[in-house]
Amino acid sequence: MRTLIAAFWLAMAGPGVAAEIVVTNGDTLQLDRTIYRLDGIDAPEIDQLCLDRRGDVWPCGAEARDRLSGHIGSRAVSCEDKGPDPIYKHRQMGICSIEGEATTLNGWLVREGWAIGLEPSAKGRFAVEEADASENRRGLWESCFAQPRDLRGWNPSGARLVGRGCQPAHQNRTRDKLFRVDTAMPQGCPIKAKLALRAIGYEGIYHLPACGSYGRVKRVNRWFCSEEDASAEGFRKALTCR
Template identity: 45%
Template sequence: MIVIAGGTMRLRDRLLSLCGAIVIGAGMTGAALAASATVRSGDTIQLGDIVYRLDGIDAPEVDQLCIDDRADPWSCGVEAREQLGKLIGGRSVRCDDLGPDKPLKTRKIGLCTIDGDKVSLNQQVARAGYAVSADPGTKYRAKDDVTAAREALRGLWKGCFVAPAEFRTDKKDGALLGSACRADRDREIRAVLFPDAPSAPPGCTIKGKFAVRARVTGNIGIYHLQGCPSYPATTEPDRWFCSEDDARAAGFRRAFNCRAAKK
């Protein structure tokens, strides 16, 4: 249920405001209502029925692992999600709708601000060091803030990780980022960042497998839901997803034997 900042609105005014926020034509942008946010990942929030990916940044996937400054495995995707929740701190969030997100057009790109803050939530995440730049951003250019976080060894930059985009595509030979990366431990580091049998993050039960046959439909893998015939047989998933939207945004399609399954 949407929590409107500033108190309860009259029904007629609320409906008009909702229509103005949601109905957006091609090439147009608009401002969403301020609402309580549900944090989906380190760069994705949901306001009411609308999901926004924060413009200009790319945070670790929830199931992504990094290495911390003590050279230990670190659930950086879960940490990024928790840090975004802490930044919001239960306050209302307002997002400028910058249009549909290309990987998943049912999701929006947003420039979001916490009620009472002057700096956007996008910029706060970048400054805290929990995202890389996703250039070109639609409105927010994160490069300078990401560079400052890297130089100050904040967040992800104090450890070792791969860019979220390379993790999503299983690019195991991609560049290693962060101050804790060691050339003499390259093989061991990559084994941690791309484990053969990753553990499921809290609240994420959808199994994903990279599959060549999925490319026929323009995808990179297949996901399996609980209750589907293929779910028990998928004993070593490559990815874990918290929702079907997350799986589709990552380039995975639903297993054919799951078509009749509940979401």
């Protein structure tokens, strides 16, 4: 079921003590006031699309988020802090686990096909899990998808398409479907971002719902849930927001 599970309370170490966990996308969660990006893996972005075996578009980024939420359920989670995220400065890198389980959430996501290993930071840690997910067509591997880093860099022409649903003869047509400017807003992520052509090249600009330009923006390259994420990926706030 592709139903968003946005936030829930999980019991922690002592009786009467609880920590709020919010799963924001397939590889990021907030534990109390700390946002962790799961170390060594890369899940599809919240606004990312994939193609199923019939060639139909489906919101795989939102699906990955929901799968992680559903897997955690009401169980307690703990995270080992691995230091600041080098790209998303407001996040920490983390290795997170459901208490009592040997498999980390990082490894589970790759094994179940909802994330891929992010090299070179993964250092091959998830190679076995990724190969198994691909071989058994689990999660994303049943479909055709672009590597998340190519979506973040908006690289349609050079994107590497992977998954058992990809058809080599239709690469260009597939890229057109995966890199679209008419995607629906993911729930809870209302910030519109688009690439604008300038004399010096393309510039990324994001528009908040309160911006005067928001309603006029029809072609959206990316959707973001927070200004911090939009800024981290190189987009600046629209001048109409000031």
